Amino acid sequence: MLYIIGLGLCDETDITVKGLEAIKSCERVYLEAYTSILMVPKEQLEKFYGKELIIADREMVESQSDEILLNANSLNIAFLVVGDPFGATTHTDLVIRARELNIPVTVIHNASIINAIGACGLQLYNFGQTISIPFFTDTWKPDSFYDRIKENKDLGLHTLCLLGKKIYEPPRYMAINKAIQQLFEIEETRNQKVYTTESLAIGIARLGSSTDQKIKVGTLNQLLSQDFGPPLHSLVIVGSRVHILEIDFMRFFAVDKQLYNEIVKKDYGI
C-alpha cells in the first residue's frame, strides 16, 4: 500500500491520528521536500513519528518513482506531504505510476492553506481562483497572475496569493512586503486598476501556528511596511462581495481600526 499523507500546516502534532497510525505501519517513509516545509526540523518529525524519513526531492519523485514504490504491493510505504496531499500541487505522477503497477493508494487528508485561509474571516465561497506570485528577476517578470486577479475582481471575488513557491529549486519564501512591491510593479506596467495602493488586503504569516500565527488587515500600502516575521507568508486581496459579519471579523486584525472603518465605509458601503 502506498499511503500519501498530509502533515498539515505547522508542526509534528498537526498530523491526524489516522496518518500517524499509517506511518507507524510503514517500512519506508518519504518526506516530500520540494514544495513547502513545516515549521519544524526533520529530526523533530522523525522523533515524533518514530521513523527515519527519506527526503524525496522533485527529481527523485519524477525520475525514481519506481524506487519509492519498490515492493509497495507487499509492504506499506508512506509519502508525506506538507499541508494536504492535493493542497497546492498534486502528486499526480506518483499516483498514476502506482496505479500502473497495481499498487493500492490511500490518501490521508489534512488542512492546507487553501481551506485554512478561512481563518482570516472571509467566507471560502467568495474566493475565486488561487494564484502564485513568483520571484521576479531583472529580466523575468511573469505577470499572468495579474489577469487572474482581474478575473476574480470583476466577479467581486477574493484572491488568495501563494508566495514564492519555486518547484525546481530549493524552496524560497517570499515575504508579504516583497509580494506587494511586485504587485505594485505589475500594476504600474499593466495599469488596469485591478488594485491600488489603497485596496483592502490581508497578510497572513505562519497560518495554523497556535503560538505564532499573524494576521493583519489593511490597505496594500499599509501592509507593505508591516513586519510579518519568518515564513510562510500568504496574501489575500479582498473582493467586493463581503458580508457585514466578515467585515466585523476582519476588524479584529486591522492594522489601524480607524482607517479600516473609513475604507470599509468608502469601498464597501458598510
Added chain:
Amino acid sequence: MLYIIGLGLCDETDITVKGLEAIKSCERVYLEAYTSILMVPKEQLEKFYGKELIIADREMVESQSDEILLNANSLNIAFLVVGDPFGATTHTDLVIRARELNIPVTVIHNASIINAIGACGLQLYNFGQTISIPFFTDTWKPDSFYDRIKENKDLGLHTLCLLGKKIYEPPRYMAINKAIQQLFEIEETRNQKVYTTESLAIGIARLGSSTDQKIKVGTLNQLLSQDFGPPLHSLVIVGSRVHILEIDFMRFFAVDKQLYNEIVKKDYGI
C-alpha cells in the same frame, strides 16, 4: 481558552494529534451538529476522545453562545466542527463573541471538502467559486448557483458543488443524481448552455473514507444513473482549463473509458 477544532472528513481518527490533545484538556466539549456530520455516530467519537460531547445546534450557538463560553477565561472549552472550522460556514458569531469577552481562541485546522476535492485529480488552482445546490420544492427553486457556474465556466474554471446542506433544519443530504436532475431543470429554464447533458463532471461520495470513497467521472447524463451509495455526496463540473496529467488522472475514475476518451478529444482536444 476556546478551542475550535476541525474533525476532518470521516471518522474519529481523522482528528489531528494536536486536536485530540486539546480535547483531552477541556472541561466541556461541544459538537457542532447543524452543518454536516461525520460518518460515525456520536458515541464512537465520545469513546475515542474520552469525553462526553454536548450537541450544539444552530440555535444554541446563536442564542446561547455565552453558555458555551461560560468560564472559558479560566477553563478550556472545545467546539468541534466537522471538516475544517472554516470549511464551509465560518463560526464567525462564536469567535466574535469570544473576542468581546476577551477569551483567547485557538483554531486547530483539518481537511475539508474545499481542499480534499483535489483527490479527484483536478488542480485546486483551476477551481472557481464553490456553490451550494439546495433542495428545490414545488414553489421554491432558487437558481443563483447557475450564475456562479456560468461565471466559473466563462473563465474555464471548475465548479465544486456542495449538495443539500440546510442550515436551519436537521441536515439533509442530497444525492448526486438529485443534484443533476435539478441542474437539468434549471438549464432548461435559463437556457444559457452553461452545461449540457454531455458536460464532463465528477461525482464524489464519502470523500476521505479509506474504505468507502467513490469517485466517478463521466457526462452529467452518465452520472445521473450511477448509484453513489450513502452520503456525503459532492459534484464537480469540469471547466475547460485542464492539463493532460489531470485528464490522465481522471481517466482512472471514468464510468466508461471509451466514451471518456471521445469526450476528452472532442471537448478538450486532448
